[in-house]
Amino acid sequence: MKGFILMFLVIGHLYEPFGMTHSMKYFYTASSEVPNFPEFVIVGMVDDVQMVHYDSDSQKVVPKQDWMKQTDTQYWERQTATALGSQQTFKADVDILKQRFNQSGGVHILQYMYGCTWDDETGQTGGFRQLGYDGEDFLVYDMKTFTWIAPKQQAMITQLNWNHDQSGLAFRQNYVTQTCIDWLKKYLDYGKSTLMRTVPPSVSLLQKTPSSPVTCHATGFYPSGVMVVWQKDGQDHHEDVENGQILPNDDGTFQKSAHLTVTPEEWKNNKYQCVVQVTGIKEDFIKVLTESEIQTSWGKTNRDDPAPNIVLIIGVVVALLLVIVAVVGVVIWKKKSKKGFVPASTSDTSENSGKDAQKI
Structure with a gap:
């Protein structure tokens, strides 16, 4: 477990803002046989500030910042429904991967990270998405071709399936280049008194x-x-x-x-x-x-x-x-079991709704 916790601590700043670049990141973790740790966790962050949290114990998406409470009740209901669907798919994916890697019991971790960046001075945007299994790269999203790359042989089946899904590829490209940016700007506006402030050291x-x-x-x-x-x-x-x-x-x-x-x-x-x-x-x-x-x-x-x-x-x-926060909320950096993204105009995390989920 120490390995993937440290991985998050490092990766957490791969996209940290410097200049005037803002970021939105989501971290998903599905785990198997990890003592005293939820089987599934979602953490959402804006500019490295945690804004939402979900885990399979509470089965509820909750705000972590006061400014996120501006959203209506329906927003949290939709987010929770989406998270519940993702939880089931990710749990099934862990079982699939254990079979592919010829594993039986023991501790196993499926991690997924995705998000985007936006420079409020130049307007330049960027995106990222990556999955990992047991602390090693499983699938990497190529932002130049908007397709998946498989670093491991066990991931090639998933790579072929996902790269042949043209509607899924189109949705993921639109999410990372447009939808994610729109929601990032919206959240920045919600939390501007906090997120847009500057405090000297x-x-x-x-x-x-x-x-x-x-x-x-x-x-x-x-x-x-x-x-x-x-x-x-x-x-x-x-x-x-x-x-x-x-x-x-x-x-x-x-x-x-x-x-x-x-x-x-x-x-x-x-x-x-x-x-x-x-x-x-x-x-x-x-x-x-x-x-x-x-x-x-x-x-x-x-x-x-x-x-x-x-x-x-x-x-x-x-x-x-x-x-502790990383364990409780973000030991997640490489995970993505289900599909890529299910379009839903009312939710920025809808890319992972159960409605159109793809299995690994």
């Missing part, structure tokens, strides 16, 4: 011991598009730099760290600085590496200030929470 330089790496920690920023770069004498410096993942805070903002391994002699004889750039904010946020700027628990600077330790503890807790 708080930047700190942290160090545990004199021999530890110096951490440039940016937190509290929004949106999630960020660059945290160490510079030496005015030039970007990548040697001995380890970049951390972008992680969410409980208030909807984000945090990211970059760790620089450097000796005190080196940074005292050269100008090292951390530069943070956040999407939508023209100003750069800079911290010059000096003794007075380093927050630590071992030196004179902030000796009695527990804030740095608290920041690090919060970072660890948030990272753990992200993993």
